[in-house]
């Protein structure tokens with residue numbers, strides 16, 4: 044057999060230079076989302092003025108901002124108390140969800156005996172339960188926190204169960220062969236494996252906690268964004284309703300972003316982080 | 319050339335205290351009642367210290383099942399007969415960290431770096447004294463991955479990952495290394511490379527190796543002794559001694575004697 048030499052080209056590859064786009068383009072790219080936002084607010088302001096829409100139907104953005112500037116401590120205080128309730132409810136949901144999730148994933152008996160009852164609570168709309176919360180816990184912070192908890196809890200529980208149970212069985216066997224304790228199996232394999240699942244549940248649970256807190260305040264509280272919404276809509280103060288809705292939205296996005304940031308830092312190994 | 323050494327697997331003499339692993343009349347049944355599967359039947363086997371044993375047989379004949387039984391990974395009640403490792407039951411042997419296991423896939427924790435993966439058994443084991451624990455850094459060097467210590471499994475090639483898993487298996491200084499088709503997922507070039515690498519690693523430790531494989535040449539190249547299993551229920555139908563000189567190099571694979579050995583093994587497998 045003869046070996047045929049391949050024809051060899053002497054061409055060298057050209058390394059493409061690292062080009063930075065000119066700064067105006069970079070500035071545009073960095074700010075374009077905000078530009079769109081500002082532009083739409085401008086169009087909104089203009090449309091309200093030109094079409095002469097009455098304030099109680101759709102207020103102009105300037106009217107909404109004015110509302111905030113007139114009574115900033117009222118609105119920011121309400122934002123603070125809703126934020127507190129949402130964060131507390133969310134934290135409780137994470138703690139209880141993780142503990143129960145680990146228990147369920149590791150003990151089929153607990154799952155069999157407890158899960159059906161939790162499911163009943165889950166499918167009952169929180170709106171239907173919320174009046175009970177005021178009856179049981181009064182009109183303070185507690186029923187609001189519980190409402191936030193109820194909405195945030197189930198996504199966490201479901202994902203933790205999935206995350207613990209889906210740990211690589213062979214990796215668990217590697218640990219068992221090394222004579223690891225059950226606690227080590229949990230700490231070294233099952234919990235780390237559940238982390239991406241936990242964080243993906245936060246993407247649902249964190250905004251959910253804000254919705255739950257608003258709902259709790261809506262149905263029986265004397266502070267918070269949800270409470271102020273009932274008051275403002277009763278007075279046909281549409282600017283205030285818009286403002287309160289906007290503040291709720293900011294709160295939800297803020298909580299969501301904190302979770303995404305944590306996820307990026309803590310589960311950098313997982314492909315979902317690149318999404 | 320006369321056919322040598324193909325003899326029905328006869329249980330060796332009973333004074334088997336020198337044997338590291340001993341299986342007596344082992345039968346393994348998965349499931350019960352109508353859904354029961356007899357995976358392994360009537361296996362009698364002794365593995366000596368520092369022996370390199372290969373097990374070969376058709377797919378589904380019970381090779382992995384036998385390996386798992388030695389490692390005590392099967393549910394209680396599945397294994398009949400007796401299995402001892404260094405005179406102990408598989409459970410006690412596991413408590414003493416007497417053996418390690420390498421799966422067909424690398425089975426690494428994706429959130430741990432190569433070095434942290436190698437260190438994992440050290441963090442959880444309770445059975446080995448400090449002198450019997452090996453440094454993860456040295457083991458990574460042994461498998462040629464000192465430079466990749468801080469990489470995550472996702473950043474390593476398939477062959478590198480499998481080398482990490484072999485290094486991990488060696489951390490607790492096992493007396494027996496159980497390997498279930500460890501190179502099955504690798505390409506031929508990496509495989510060849512891993513063969514000589516595993517042989518030199520094995521020479522540098524004092525472990526016995528039981529390696530399941532689907533490759534005839536791999537079995538002949540690596541082993542002191544090759545066991546042939548029949549289709550399910552798996553029985554050991556032949557045993558072939560391979561007495562080529564060590565250290566073995568890839569040169570051996572072009573020897574006539576090597577090819578004859580492979581042919582002998584193929585014939586034994588067809589008779590099984």
Ligand SMILES: Nc1ncnc2c1ncn2[C@@H]1O[C@H](COP(=O)(O)OP(=O)(O)OP(=O)(O)O)[C@@H](O)[C@H]1O
Pocket residue numbers: 348349355356357375376377378379380381382383384550
């Ligand atoms: N957990 C289980 N439950 C029931 N049957 C099983 C179980 N594990 C394996 N088996 C059956 O036992 C038999 C032997 O399986 P085993 O995995 O040991 O084969 P193998 O020789 O390793 O095959 P391969 O070479 O394809 O890996 C198969 O018929 C399989 O279906």
Ligand SMILES: [Mg+2]
Pocket residue numbers: 381382383498
């Ligand atoms: Mg197998």
